[in-house]
Amino acid sequence: MSKTRIAAIDVGNDSIKALFGKADFEINIPNVMARDTEDRPVIGIEELNENDPLDGIHIKVHSPALKENNVIYRVGNLATKSDHATELDLGSSKSEEDQTLVLLFATLALDAVREENGPSFKKTNQVIEANYTLGTGLPLREVKEGKDVGYRSQLLSSVHQVEFLVTPKYQGLKVNIKFDEVKVYPEGFAAYINLVMDRDLNIINRDLIDKRILIQDIGGLSTDIAVIKNRKVDDDKAQGFNIGVSESLEAIREEIRTKHGVELDSRRDVVEIITKKNDRNHIMVKGSRTSVHDITDRILLELAKKQYRHLRNIWQKNSQTEICYFVGGGAMVLKDYLKALNNSLDGYNIDFFEDEKESIWMMANAYYKLISDFNRKKQKEVEFTQTEKKSVKS
Ligand SMILES: Nc1ncnc2c1ncn2[C@@H]1O[C@H](COP(=O)(O)OP(=O)(O)OP(=O)(O)O)[C@@H](O)[C@H]1O
Ligand SMILES: [Mg+2]
CATH class of the missing domain: 3.30.420.40 (ATPase, nucleotide binding domain)
Structure with a gap:
């Protein structure tokens, strides 16, 4: 056998x-x-x-x-x-x-x-x-x-x-x-487990385990918000939305194509352009370095606003929440926009993972x-x- x-x-x-x-x-x-x-x-x-x-x-x-x-x-x-x-x-x-x-x-x-x-x-x-x-x-x-x-x-x-x-x-x-x-x-329950337990399911985060937390996982096509209370995912309160970053990445790709005549292979190329360390938000057009910041800023801010509205909605229904973690690749892409919105709006206690591998490999x-x-x-x-x-x- x-x-x-x-x-x-x-x-x-x-x-x-x-x-x-x-x-x-x-x-x-x-x-x-x-x-x-x-x-x-x-x-x-x-x-x-x-x-x-x-x-x-x-x-x-x-x-x-x-x-x-x-x-x-x-x-x-x-x-x-x-x-x-x-x-x-x-x-x-x-x-x-x-x-x-x-x-x-x-x-x-x-x-x-x-x-x-x-x-x-x-x-x-x-x-x-x-x-x-x-x-x-x-x-x-x-x-x-x-x-x-x-x-x-x-x-x-x-x-x-x-x-x-x-x-x-x-x-x-x-x-x-x-x-x-x-x-x-x-997926939401899994994210919580990963936050509080190690590979032998020993508790690694005592501080967090009994808190009321939200986990907003922004993926390619979907966003899940898990509500955690008493060490359990509250099934009735958890919500999933048919919205992720793919659509926005596609929109950016399309606008770069019509405006600059540059054809990018996939959404992944767009991610590369908006997250790369050097020369972020720039592409080469016929050999000239060209900014696409106007395009990416407008489209990503729009998406961040939608994501923020979902957060606000869930937080209102769970007023005793102590912290919300943003995870998934979408959290990496929208991090700066969400932080800026939060600073000028409600000022919730929100957090992100610095390490992209932790954020993306969470599940x-x-x-x-x-x-x-x-x-x-x-x-x-x-x-x-x-x-x-x-x-x-x-
Ligand atoms: N290293 C990265 N930095 C920034 N963004 C990334 C990175 N890797 C992937 N992304 C982008 O983040 C988005 C979501 O990635 P993620 O891996 O979280 O989605 P997924 O889990 O595959 O999708 P879903 O959760 O909807 O099923 C993708 O559109 C992807 O292009
Ligand atoms: Mg995912």
Whole structure:
């Protein structure tokens, strides 16, 4: 029997963040995919052996959980270059999109095929049998609608196959993914766990644990505000909104295109322009350094105002809140704007994470803590029943 491997995966609308095993491996890929009608043109042997597989994810996916089966996709960076790439759209439900599953399976397969995992998984011919214990999450809104139940059971109930086509290093390999256990956590709750507990679920932040706090997670397409009281997420008070930074990034991209005639590849390029350390808010136009500050300022301030209105609304309904943390990539992008608004308006006690990795990997880290703890407890139970059986026999 092959062993089970821990996987903690945050399928963000913008990018997938994943941690594996003893946190010995992590993956971050953009949540972009493109259908491929024909096989990718054959590439040279060197390219196949030496390039980074993550830059050439080209796969065929088979799973009863998918609406469309046996479709060939380019995923991540490779898809960005395609002219019919799909990034998830506003109003879509993560739990109901094939894209969520394709990215999830691709991520798992990319862990499973690594040589380092040879000892854990059985491999016959070119097929790897991979067993995972998965911790993942859905936005509060979808969990409140009960969508986590169906999502979990379709993952659990079958084997999902990823076949690597023209992918560096892994061409021709197939991975059969099976889940021993799947836990679907609500995103807001996970953020709280990550703030107050370490990897063994020991409390690391005594100061915070009994406070009434808000966590506003600004993602690519959605914003979740979790209300925490008595160490629990208040389900009735928590709110999810169909608003993130993607739309604004897209608007910035579009305006740069019409105003300066410069075509940026993706939203990621926009993020780079507005967050880079040197020469922030500038682009090159026909070789001349050009400011786009007017465009970015106007669009991002507008979004920050909307986000601030949500905060104000929730704070009014939870007047005894002590602090609100802003997390997610959106918090990085909007930090300065939100701080400025807060200074001139209500002056709430708000905070951000300095380290972008902490802010953006918040959910993946939380799922990792929760699923590892779950696994440890399960292992103990198994050991306990085995000793029980032995003592009955003897
Ligand atoms: N290092 C970074 N600095 C600033 N912004 C970033 C950074 N990385 C990503 N972003 C931007 O922040 C936005 C949200 O990123 P994040 O990873 O939090 O979203 P997500 O979790 O994938 O989406 P969602 O929470 O809606 O599912 C994205 O549009 C992204 O472009
Ligand atoms: Mg997110």
